[in-house]
Amino acid sequence: xxxxxxxxxxxxxxxxxxxxxxxxxxxxxxxxxxxxxxxxxxxxxxxxxxxxxxxxxxxxxxxxxxxxxxxxxxxxxxxxxxxxxxxxxxxxxxxxxxxxxxxxxxxxxxxxxxxxxxxxxxxxxxxxxxxxxxxxxxxxxxxxxxxxxxxxxxxxxxxxxxxxxxxxxxxxxxxxxxxxx
Numbered sequence: 001x002x003x004x005x006x007x008x009x010x011x012x013x014x015x016x017x018x019x020x021x022x023x024x025x026x027x028x029x030x031x032x033x034x035x036x037x038x039x040x041x042x043x044x045x046x047x048x049x050x051x052x053x054x055x056x057x058x059x060x061x062x063x064x065x066x067x068x069x070x071x072x073x074x075x076x077x078x079x080x081x082x083x084x085x086x087x088x089x090x091x092x093x094x095x096x097x098x099x100x101x102x103x104x105x106x107x108x109x110x111x112x113x114x115x116x117x118x119x120x121x122x123x124x125x126x127x128x129x130x131x132x133x134x135x136x137x138x139x140x141x142x143x144x145x146x147x148x149x150x151x152x153x154x155x156x157x158x159x160x161x162x163x164x165x166x167x168x169x170x171x172x173x174x175x176x177x178x179x180x181x
Contacts, residue, residue: 001110005045008103012038015096025070027089029168033063034096041100044107054154058161066168 012035019031036059043052125142135141143151 001045004103004106005042008038008041008045011096011099011103012042026067029063029066029070030093033059034100036062037100037104041104041107044104044111047111048150049111051150051153051157055157058157062161062165065165069169 015031015034015038019028019035022028022031036055040052040056040059043049043055125146126138129135129138129141129146133141133145135145
């Protein structure tokens with residue numbers, strides 16, 4: 001599993017560098033999407049499907065919104081011919097999608113079958129929540145004391161996604177205003 005995580009993390013770093021050095025906005029957004037979906041695979045490999053589901057929903061919705069905004073505000077004509085650079089970009093995108101789907105499949109195989117639970121931690125939660133947390137409320141005790149970092153991680157994913165959308169929309173709005181003047 002560690003080797004798979006290392007491979008995914010290296011691919012995520014490559015995609016992040018591609019996003020930074022991309023010549024056009026769509027390539028940057030797609031490369032950044034690979035980073036987000038790579039994080040989904042990492043969460044699955046680390047047996048955190050709840051974080052993976054939050055990340056995949058946010059990543060998909062964010063990509064759709066950002067691509068819709070770029071498409072709506074794009075000045076490029078649809079009928080322009082496809083150049084060599086576009087073919088290379090599309091080919092690399094296809095290869096990266098294939099690699100991520102391959103590793104996504106490897107990550108999913110390691111999860112428990114649907115409906116089967118691993119009770120190694122939850123059994124301890126139920127038995128010792130009152131003594132360890134002092135909370136009579138089982139859910140509150142688990143969320144805030146035992147799973148506090150996990151809850152913080154989910155909140156961080158949501159906050160980062162919201163801030164990313166706001167920053168990108170603000171930057172594209174400023175560029176659009178400058179081109180109108």
